[in-house]
Amino acid sequence: MTSFLRSDRSRPVAIWLLVVALLVLGMVIVGGATRLTDSGLSITEWKPVTGALPPLSLADWLAEFALYKQIPQYSQLNAGMSLEEFKVIYWWEWSHRALGRFVGVVFALPFAWFAIRREIPRRLFWRIGGIFVLGGLQGAVGWWMVASGLSERVSVAPERLMVHLGLAFALLGLLVWTALDAWAGAPRSRPNDGWSRASTVLIGLIYLQILLGALVAGNDAGFVYNDWPMMNGALIPDDYPGATLWATVAHTQGPVQLHHRLLAYVLALMAIGMGIAALRSRILSSGEKLLGLGLAGAVILQGVLGIVTLMAGAPVGLGIAHQLAAAFLLILAVAFAWRVRRS
Incomplete structure (x- = not known):
């Protein structure tokens, strides 16, 4: 061939x-x-x-x-x-x-x-x-x-x-x-191992968050626990854990929404940390630094959009916007990871 x-x-x-x-x-x-x-x-x-x-x-x-x-x-x-x-x-x-x-x-x-x-x-x-x-x-x-x-x-x-x-x-x-x-x-140069690993982990976490979001959608979990940062006034939802491990992971509204929230916090912290590290880096170019900062900002904006969507009761328009923003976030993360591998 x-x-x-x-x-x-x-x-x-x-x-x-x-x-x-x-x-x-x-x-x-x-x-x-x-x-x-x-x-x-x-x-x-x-x-x-x-x-x-x-x-x-x-x-x-x-x-x-x-x-x-x-x-x-x-x-x-x-x-x-x-x-x-x-x-x-x-x-x-x-x-x-x-x-x-x-x-x-x-x-x-x-x-x-x-x-x-x-x-x-x-x-x-x-x-x-x-x-x-x-x-x-x-x-x-x-x-x-x-x-x-x-x-x-x-x-x-x-x-x-x-x-x-x-x-x-x-x-x-x-x-x-x-x-x-x-x-x-x-690529004409050997990838920077540190940035390559970090950006790949970030892609993995964003992808996992998308999968958790699908479980939220599949369980109509955006229609319950519509306050934030609490869940009906509590840190842990009333139906946590579910009847079984599988029910907790994939089939119970409170747990799937909680898991989606928790990973969002982890993502936000990691993205902010990477944005700051990119800004201070002596290896990355100015364009790569800008891309890293943009990625951090996109993660934060997506988190805010998720909160607004939840507190509004997951209307169709906001739900579509949240999913579209997730797609753009993944594209931005892929572009950043691709670029830093060539630094």
Whole structure:
């Protein structure tokens, strides 16, 4: 396969990967809106090809609505919903799936084109191929998540939502990092081990925080304990711990919200410390120092947005903004880690 590849860098490939990353960011936004509007279970079948077309007639709409009426979410939460109300949630889920299909096309066709023209840097070919496989897997994971809410639950399983969202953010980070590699070429110097380790740990903590946020969303835990810094006037929520270890980690509202809060404090302290260290560093360039300070500020702003969202009762608009800010924070952390590895 290496005979098809050449060059150390390719800016067209970098731009293509950034476009795909932007579309994945759009997927995160639409997916967040789908979750916050409880729309994710409105399409009860997985049809990767024929499902690309929405209902085109009244009979089609009635057939889709009849399928939705068979699941617990309708009977327990939305009994009596009108067809027009059903269409609102249906369009959110259909849009999410349609955008996913579009992302797949935007990735696959240019990938084949660049590979044939030998424009993909040799060292990045298999990484980009792996990203393509993960993107395909994301569709299957999305259906695995939806399937958890079609028989016994009125919403998807929180841990499956966490896997689905976690894979989306992993793809976003990989796309940005690989795009930067394609733009700049292979590093010409040995990475600074201290900054490389610290920035990688920060990415890991941000990613873990995103996963904990998915558990908060999956358990509707943003609708309870809406005071801060206390939780209904106490340091520890009333339902801590849960009935079992797994319930405490993934299935109880108070604990999952507490874990999300605690890691936010750790993240804030580490980001502030790294920002100060970057400012004082004699190794980092002025641009890298600015990026480190920006990252610290972004962590603080995201924390404030999280508090505001919580205390407002997690309205849809703020919930989407919080998730979008998390995506930008991860992108900034990836850019900082990538850059300091070249210091």
